[in-house]
Amino acid sequence: MDWAVVVVQWLHMLFGIFWFGGALFGNFVLGPVLIKQPPDRMRELALLLGEQGDRVILPVATLTIVLGFLRGTVFGPVRSIEFLFGTAYGITWLVALLTAIGTLAWGSMTVRTMRRALLAGADITGSTGTALRNAGIELLGFAVILSCMVLMRFGL
């Protein structure tokens, strides 16, 4: 057994679960509670959650992507352009990589846009509703990434 691969995969899965789980928790637990709060409380909580979310999730998501990159290349079979574009595994890995970068950018933009709007005095209920809709779109990215992980597990 190659222990370096085991360690990279273990860390990759830990950070990936953290990132994806955080998005699910935000969408299905925090969001619905937040939107029912009185406006002042909602504004205060949204600002605090946005700040903390950015501080924690940004590095966690970046590490997931970097470790996934390494797991596929240095510790995996994606070692040439021919393999990347000429095999099902290579293409699936590339789709996962690009979708994850897009998902991270979208999530980060959603949080920052909401924060800016709130600091500029925008209507809190409207801003939270928009942020929750945008966060829902982020889940589509995770569905694609998760499918890629399952496909790669079976060599596709």
Ligand code: HEM
């Ligand atoms: C939300 C983000 C992600 C999550 C939750 C996640 C989760 C996982 C899990 C659970 C596995 C283990 C699959 C298994 O062995 O059954 C895995 C493997 C793997 N992941 Fe990810 N991953 C994510 C993002 C990425 C990204 C962005 C890349 C590519 C840059 C990537 C590349 C890989 C590779 C190459 C493997 C090994 C596949 C194999 O050959 O068996 N992952 N990931």
